[in-house]
Amino acid sequence: QVQLVESGGGLVQAGGSLRLSCAASGTIFSINTMGWYRQAPGKQRELVATITSGGTTVYADSVKGRFTISRGNAKNTVSLQMNSLKPEDTGLYYCNYRRSYDYWGQGTQVTVSS
Numbered sequence: 057q058v059q060l061v062e063s064g065g066g067l068v069q070a071g072g073s074l075r076l077s078c079a080a081s082g083t084i085f086s087i088n089t090m091g092w093y094r095q096a097p098g099k100q101r102e103l104v105a106t107i108t109s110g111g112t113t114v115y116a117d118s119v120k121g122r123f124t125i126s127r128g129n130a131k132n133t134v135s136l137q138m139n140s141l142k143p144e145d146t147g148l149y150y151c152n153y154r155r156s157y158d159y160w161g162q163g164t165q166v167t168v169s170s
Contacts, residue, residue, distance in 0.1 A: 065164030078151030
């Protein structure tokens with residue numbers, strides 16, 4: 057079992073920045089992928105960014121150049137630096153840990169006002 061705890065969401069004006077963090081605990085394997093997904097009201101959950109334990113990153117086209125995903129030194133933490141936020145970035149952001157199974161955090165709300 058893996059538990060994920062997210063922090064860092066909030067309300068920000070368009071053009072502002074937020075930083076999300078997620079810590080994983082439990083049975084953590086050294087080789088894994090962690091990432092962030094988001095879900096806006098009435099829409100499906102979508103990929104924001106992922107990073108492997110080796111440092112390979114994937115970003116949604118909509119956030120490239122604005123968001124940066126990174127892993128902590130302990131490899132069980134992942135952060136998402138979000139700059140130049142837009143109202144369309146609003147949603148519930150979920151941390152994800154993937155090995156042979158997907159584990160999800162409870163989600164942290166990000167609201168960007170225009």
